[in-house]
Amino acid sequence: MIADVLVIGAGPAALAIASELVSRGLEVHGLSAQDPAEPWRNTYGIWGREVDRLGLGGLLGHRWSDSLSYFNDQPLRHGLDYGLFDRTKLQNHWLAICAAGAMVWHQGQAIALDHGRQVSTLATACGQQLQARLVVDASGHQPVFVQRPDQGPVAGQAAYGVVGRFSAPPVESGQFVLMDYRSDHLGEGEDQAGAPTFLYAMDLGDGLFFAEETSLALAPPVPFEVLKDRLHRRLAHGGIRVEQVEHEEFCLFPMNLPLPDLSQQVVGFGGAASMVHPASGYMVGSLLRRAPALAAAIAQGLADPALTSPAVAAMAWQALWPLELRRKHALYCFGLEKLMRYPSAQLRQFFATFFALPQEQWYGFLTNTLNLPELVVAMLRLFATAPWGVRWGLMQQQGRELALLGKLLNP
Numbered sequence: 497m498i499a500d501v502l503v504i505g506a507g508p509a510a511l512a513i514a515s516e517l518v519s520r521g522l523e524v525h526g527l528s529a530q531d532p533a534e535p536w537r538n539t540y541g542i543w544g545r546e547v548d549r550l551g552l553g554g555l556l557g558h559r560w561s562d563s564l565s566y567f568n569d570q571p572l573r574h575g576l577d578y579g580l581f582d583r584t585k586l587q588n589h590w591l592a593i594c595a596a597g598a599m600v601w602h603q604g605q606a607i608a609l610d611h612g613r614q615v616s617t618l619a620t621a622c623g624q625q626l627q628a629r630l631v632v633d634a635s636g637h638q639p640v641f642v643q644r645p646d647q648g649p650v651a652g653q654a655a656y657g658v659v660g661r662f663s664a665p666p667v668e669s670g671q672f673v674l675m676d677y678r679s680d681h682l683g684e685g686e687d688q689a690g691a692p693t694f695l696y697a698m699d700l701g702d703g704l705f706f707a708e709e710t711s712l713a714l715a716p717p718v719p720f721e722v723l724k725d726r727l728h729r730r731l732a733h734g735g736i737r738v739e740q741v742e743h744e745e746f747c748l749f750p751m752n753l754p755l756p757d758l759s760q761q762v763v764g765f766g767g768a769a770s771m772v773h774p775a776s777g778y779m780v781g782s783l784l785r786r787a788p789a790l791a792a793a794i795a796q797g798l799a800d801p802a803l804t805s806p807a808v809a810a811m812a813w814q815a816l817w818p819l820e821l822r823r824k825h826a827l828y829c830f831g832l833e834k835l836m837r838y839p840s841a842q843l844r845q846f847f848a849t850f851f852a853l854p855q856e857q858w859y860g861f862l863t864n865t866l867n868l869p870e871l872v873v874a875m876l877r878l879f880a881t882a883p884w885g886v887r888w889g890l891m892q893q894q895g896r897e898l899a900l901l902g903k904l905l906n907p
């Protein structure tokens with residue numbers, strides 16, 4: 497039996513694209529290494545406005561209006577809601593759409609893919625053969641089939657966090673802290689020489705809090721032991737102990753993966769297609785916003801009997817990564833390269849300047865919802881309003897920064 501589309505994976509990317517494909521009447525099969533309804537482990541955060549604009553605010557399990565950061569001793573209030581998805585609700589939302597579209601699930605580990613002009617054949621570890629006119633690889637940041645060029649070291653966002661009960665609240669009641677870069681708990685030498693890390697923390701209600709020490713990005717990534725040690729020292733500095741651990745989060749994922757090869761016959765989505773925002777690490781909002789265009793291109797391509805599978809794949813890749821998004825990806829990767837060079841004092845100044853931009857600009861930058869000219873204007877404004885130390889860092893071109901900037905013209 498030949499499906500229209502075979503989707504590999506059962507994470508957020510796979511379910512987001514599969515649900516859009518079945519909604520367009522396509523015959524979709526899924527291949528998942530585990531039961532697709534197996535609960536996800538990651539906690540997914542998102543700005544409230546992003547989910548509201550998609551009409552999916554009801555999928556949040558928690559929502560905070562009191563959202564702020566610390567880049568010096570004074571809190572900087574963001575004036576925007578932040579939310580955490582209810583993972584089960586989000587997963588079930590997508591699974592229900594897939595089920596309503598009669599999607600067929602197979603369980604197994606994809607190991608080989610053979611492409612023909614009209615059909616691709618996928619083999620699983622236990623010898624199953626699955627056929628489809630198009631295969632979408634949504635198997636995560638280290639995809640099983642999607643190829644991308646090697647462009648040097650890839651930075652990882654690393655974090656160690658605890659959901660639990662604490663001897664005293666790590667953040668105020670009802671509060672969400674996006675980035676607390678205060679570093680009084682570190683010795684001066686360690687603060688200046690070590691990798692900058694920040695606290696990401698929130699009140700989950702009923703005496704439960706989530707506190708996570710995070711390194712935005714570094715290659716190689718900051719080790720978990722360092723993050724764990726820093727979290728406990730930060731808490732101890734405030735006279736706080738962890739009293740009960742409900743869940744420990746060990747978070748590590750790549751931030752600035754190069755774009756995939758857009759001429760390959762397997763199409764990627766999610767981590768597999770380098771869709772993580774290279775300057776913030778967020779992706780779920782993008783999955784929700786970008787899945788419809790990809791699914792529409794696939795449906796349109798498959799509806800044309802004259803088109804071969806490679807031609808449909810080419811249409812799909814263009815819909816997922818049009819020129820403007822590729823250019824913005826280049827700018828974000830360039831920006832991240834700069835951020836990774838800043839010592840902590842300049843990094844704090846950078847973020848204080850960034851979040852002092854008009855809300856539409858910093859929000860649009862972080863969610864990748866500005867168009868290219870708007871993004872450039874936001875970056876120029878940031879440059880114009882930043883202190884000299886930050887500007888100097890932005891002007892110096894080191895390492896591969898010029899090459900990354902060149903990709904803005906030729907991504």
Ligand SMILES: Cc1cc2nc3c(=O)[nH]c(=O)nc-3n(C[C@H](O)[C@H](O)[C@H](O)COP(=O)(O)OP(=O)(O)OC[C@H]3O[C@@H](n4cnc5c(N)ncnc54)[C@H](O)[C@@H]3O)c2cc1C
Pocket residue numbers: 504505506507508509510527528529530538539540541542604605606607634635636637640745746747748749765766767768772777778779780781
């Ligand atoms: C701890 C953590 C916290 C994060 N928090 C956020 C956040 O708050 N907000 C945000 O926007 N992003 C966040 N991210 C980033 C990103 O959104 C996640 O990494 C997201 O899970 C990536 O989704 P994905 O579907 O592409 O990959 P995954 O979630 O990794 O899913 C991959 C799927 O493919 C399957 N698979 C893999 N190989 C095979 C194979 N060979 N055959 C069959 N199936 C296979 C896996 O079993 C899995 O079902 C976080 C990441 C981590 C690690």
